[in-house]
Amino acid sequence: MLKLVELILTAEIYNRFSELTEDDIPKEIRKIFYGRNGISRPLVVKLDAAKRIGNVDEVLKLPFIDLNTFTKQFVVTSFDAAVKWFASKAEAVEHIRNNPVLAYFYQNYDSLNVSYEEAKKRNEPKHSDREWLRSVIAELEKSPDTAEMLGLVRIYSPEDIKVDFSDVALDSEQIEEIRKIEVAMEERSYLKRIGLTDIGKLLFIGPPGTGKTTTARALSRKLCVPLVEVKLSMITSQYLGETSKNIEKVFEIAKKLNPCILFIDEFDYVAKTRTSDEHAAVKRAVNTLLKSIDEINLIEDGVILIAATNHPSLLDPAVWRRFDKIVEFPEPPESVRKKIFELALSKVEGSYDIDELVKLTDGFTGAEIKLVVREAVLKALLRGEKKITQQDLLEAVEEVKGRLCLKTSY
DSSP states (O other): OHHHHHHHHHHHHHHHOTTOOGGGSOHHHHGGGOBTTBOOSSOOOBHHHHHTTSOHHHHTTSTTEEEETTTTEEEESOHHHHHHHHHHOTTHHHHHHTOHHHHHHHTTSTTOOOOHHHHHHHSOOGGGOHHHHHHHHHHHTTSHHHHHHHTTSEEEOGGGOOOOGGGSOOOHHHHHHHHHHHHHHHTHHHHHHTTOOOOOEEEEEOOTTSSHHHHHHHHHHHHTOOEEEEEHHHHOOSSHHHHHHHHHHHHHHHHHTOSEEEEEESGGGTSBOOOTTSOHHHHHHHHHHHHHHHTOOHHHHOEEEEEEESOGGGBOHHHHTTOSEEEEOOSOOHHHHHHHHHHHHTTOEEEOOHHHHHHHTTTOOHHHHHHHHHHHHHHHHHTTOSEEEHHHHHHHHHHHHHHHHHHHTO
16 A cells, blocks of 8 residues: 555646656656657546556545546645655655655655655666667657668667676776776766766777677666667768768767767778778768767767777777777686676586686687577476586587587687
C-alpha cells in the first residue's frame, strides 16, 4: 500500500510544482507514465497502472484518496492529510529519501532529515530509460533523411547494455582517463563557465579484441547515457558525395540524442592518410569528418565522442590533433590478463590455476582469453559436467594458439 500511495503522492506533488522535471521522478515510477510522446504533464495515475503496484482496495479505504469511476483515475481529495499520513509512517522515510519529488516537498517538513539534492544524486536521469530513447527515436523517424540514417547506426539504451563497467579489465591509466570523462560530465556547468569546452573526445587505439568496443559500451551503462555506435564503412556510400552527408547526419543524430556517447569504429576507414592522387570526394569526406569533430563536444553538446581504430598509423595527423586524449589498448600485460581470467571464470565452477594460465597466454587479447574459457566450458559440457578442470583450460589455450597460428599463416 505504501508504494501505491507513494505513486499517487509523487504525481500530485510533481503536478503542483512546475520547477520539478522528469529527472526528479524516480526511475521505476517514471516508467509507469511513459506514453507515445514521452511523459506528459499533468501526471495521471490510472487504475490499471495502480493495480500493478499495490492493493487498490486498501488504498481506497484511506480518507484522502478517491477514484474517479468515469475516468478511472486516482485523485487526492485532501493534500494536507495525504502528506501528513505518509510522513507519519516510519518506513516511508526511506521512500522519501530515494524519491526526489517527495524529498523536494518534505525536506522542509517537520524533522524528517531528507535532502532533495541527495535524493536527486541517487536517481538515474530520464536518458537512462529505454522508453525515453524510443520516444526520441520516434521523433527522428518522422524526418525521411534522419530515418534513413537510423538504419545505418546502432543505438543502445544503457539498460540494454549487457556488460557492466566493473567487468571490464582496464589498467590504471585507462581507468584514470575514463574517470576524467565521468567528472567532466558531472561538472559540465562549471567547465562551461570557465571556458573549458573542448573536452570529451577520445581516440581508442589498439589491436582487435583488446576491449575498445566493450569499454565504450560499458561506459554508456556506467554514465547512464545512450550509445550511438557506427562503423565508418557502413556510412561510406558508393556515391562518394553521399558520404559527407552521412557523416553530418550521424553527428546530428548524436546531438539530438544528447547526452550520449557517439562511438565511431573503424575510424581509419575514411580518416586515412591523404595522398595527392586521392579522389576529391574522399578529401571532402575527410574534411567533413574533421569539421564535425571540431563542432561537437561534451560540455556544450552533451556528446562524448569515442573513435576507435586498429590501424592508428593510417590516420592523418590532422585527425590526431582533434582528440584531447589518446587511450591505448595494447595486448594486456600479466596483471590485466589475470583480471580478465578472474572475471571470465567468476561464475564457472571448477579447479584451476589462474597464475599458470596467465603465464601461458602471453600475447593473448582479452577476447582470446574469453575464448579460452568458452572452449573449456564446452569441453566440460561434452563430458556431461558443469565443472571445468585445469586440463580443460590448458587444452583450450593450445587450441586458441593453434587458431592464432592459422590466422597469421595466410
